[in-house]
Amino acid sequence: IVTKRLLEQSAEAEQSFYQIEEQLLQAKDRRREAEHARELHMLQVLGQMFSSIATRNPVATATATTAMPPARNTMESTMQPGVPMSTSVLERSFSLGTAARRGMDDILPLVKNIVPPLTTKKHKGQDGRIGIIGGYQEYTGALYFAAISALKVGADLSHVFCTKDAATVIKSYSPELIVHPVLDSPNAVEEIEKWLPRLHCLVVGPGLGRDEMLLKNTKEVIEKSKARDIPIVIDADGLWLVAQQPSVIQGYQKGILTPNYMEFTQLYEAMHHEPLDSSDHQRSAMELSVAMGNLTVVLKGEEDLITDGNKVILCRQEGSGRRCGGQGDLLSGSLGVLAHWAYTSSADMTKSVNPSVVAAFGACSLTRQCNRQAFHKHGRATTTTDRIQEISSTIKKIFES
Numbered sequence: 001i002v003t004k005r006l007l008e009q010s011a012e013a014e015q016s017f018y019q020i021e022e023q024l025l026q027a028k029d030r031r032r033e034a035e036h037a038r039e040l041h042m043l044q045v046l047g048q049m050f051s052s053i054a055t056r057n058p059v060a061t062a063t064a065t066t067a068m069p070p071a072r073n074t075m076e077s078t079m080q081p082g083v084p085m086s087t088s089v090l091e092r093s094f095s096l097g098t099a100a101r102r103g104m105d106d107i108l109p110l111v112k113n114i115v116p117p118l119t120t121k122k123h124k125g126q127d128g129r130i131g132i133i134g135g136y137q138e139y140t141g142a143l144y145f146a147a148i149s150a151l152k153v154g155a156d157l158s159h160v161f162c163t164k165d166a167a168t169v170i171k172s173y174s175p176e177l178i179v180h181p182v183l184d185s186p187n188a189v190e191e192i193e194k195w196l197p198r199l200h201c202l203v204v205g206p207g208l209g210r211d212e213m214l215l216k217n218t219k220e221v222i223e224k225s226k227a228r229d230i231p232i233v234i235d236a237d238g239l240w241l242v243a244q245q246p247s248v249i250q251g252y253q254k255g256i257l258t259p260n261y262m263e264f265t266q267l268y269e270a271m272h273h274e275p276l277d278s279s280d281h282q283r284s285a286m287e288l289s290v291a292m293g294n295l296t297v298v299l300k301g302e303e304d305l306i307t308d309g310n311k312v313i314l315c316r317q318e319g320s321g322r323r324c325g326g327q328g329d330l331l332s333g334s335l336g337v338l339a340h341w342a343y344t345s346s347a348d349m350t351k352s353v354n355p356s357v358v359a360a361f362g363a364c365s366l367t368r369q370c371n372r373q374a375f376h377k378h379g380r381a382t383t384t385t386d387r388i389q390e391i392s393s394t395i396k397k398i399f400e401s
């Protein structure tokens, strides 16, 4: 009994330590955001000064206009539960060439706002401790791709929760990942729950497989994570779980679903009990989001379609013609980090746009640009490992330029 009590006290002490640590981090984040807002304000003032100089100088004005072609056509629509949707959508697309730079005006600056500055003042973990659940023994690659992408995008720690057999394999891929071989253990939920107070975001599903026991454990971990109010990205086999039991995530505003077309069809049909009308993806994606309680849905494909049931945003960043496995894992891992950054940024930083949507647009843009760059180098031989190697330069180009 004494040992049990001591263990309980130590668990409580640990929990309050992490709560205090979280509060400190949040205070630091708020200070950081205030600094960022001041810098932005100064930049705006400088911009106004330059533009007034340019207006006084007709040659400079003409040059600027030629260098900046007109914005792409932009339309908006809204949808509320039970209200018919108009057919137009809010369209956001960009490429890194000068031609469509104005298309980045709306969402991409918000993504840039949420990317935390790199300073010497931070401690390990502050920019993100991401948990990833998946990694059935056949699909160790998927979990690795998601976890390493999270690290490379900027998380400080990437915790992988997988089966015992998958763990050794994943550890041997990379010493940078923290691997917990617990998902198939008899006390899996307790083992993972211990880590939840330290995690900023959970990514569920890459390579999870469909084993009943693993899905049951995963479901319970999702429930525990919801109670902690952390963003939860659900991909791959995690979406299969949602299609079987939508209530596991339905109505949880920090839930983000990232289906490919097949997964989307399953989810849609599970929610609506009728075949998907494949002629109007935008409408169907909004309908799914609304049916799920306005969760953010990212329908991946030739163009990525992001919706929280109120608006549809298209990410048409040029990708590549290669469709090998693992691109979705890069997307879900990156999205985990961006979701944490978006939810810890102030409403000023995201201009009150849904943080899940801002994060999703960032992750789609990043994934597609990585695809594009890797494809330019490797052509038909491009694989996900090549894409992951492009994360660093892609971040510099699209988020830090």
Ligand SMILES: NC(=O)C1=CN([C@@H]2O[C@H](COP(=O)(O)OP(=O)(O)OC[C@H]3O[C@@H](n4cnc5c(N)ncnc54)[C@H](O)[C@@H]3O)[C@@H](O)[C@H]2O)[C@@H](O)CC1
Pocket: 138, 139, 140, 141, 142, 143, 205, 206, 207, 208, 209, 236, 237, 260, 261, 262, 263, 325, 326, 328, 329
């Ligand atoms: N290296 C790895 O370990 C990888 C493992 N993966 C994992 O493998 C598991 C199963 O994923 P699958 O890719 O088999 O499941 P999917 O649901 O993606 O695909 C099922 C089938 O549908 C086909 N399909 C996919 N998209 C389609 C579309 N738009 N139109 C028509 N057909 C389409 C696919 O060719 C496949 O035969 C998941 O856990 C996933 O995370 C993948 O992430 C890929 C990489």
Ligand SMILES: Nc1ncnc2c1ncn2[C@@H]1O[C@H](COP(=O)(O)OP(=O)(O)OP(=O)(O)O)[C@@H](O)[C@H]1O
Pocket: 236, 259, 260, 261, 300, 301, 302, 303, 304, 319, 320, 323, 324, 325, 326, 327, 328, 329, 330, 331, 364, 367, 368
């Ligand atoms: N037809 C396409 N054209 C251009 N880019 C695409 C296309 N299809 C998918 N993508 C890009 O690849 C990303 C991953 O989408 P994909 O459909 O491959 O996911 P997935 O099937 O879940 O991947 P995984 O193999 O990891 O399970 C998308 O976000 C998108 O950026």
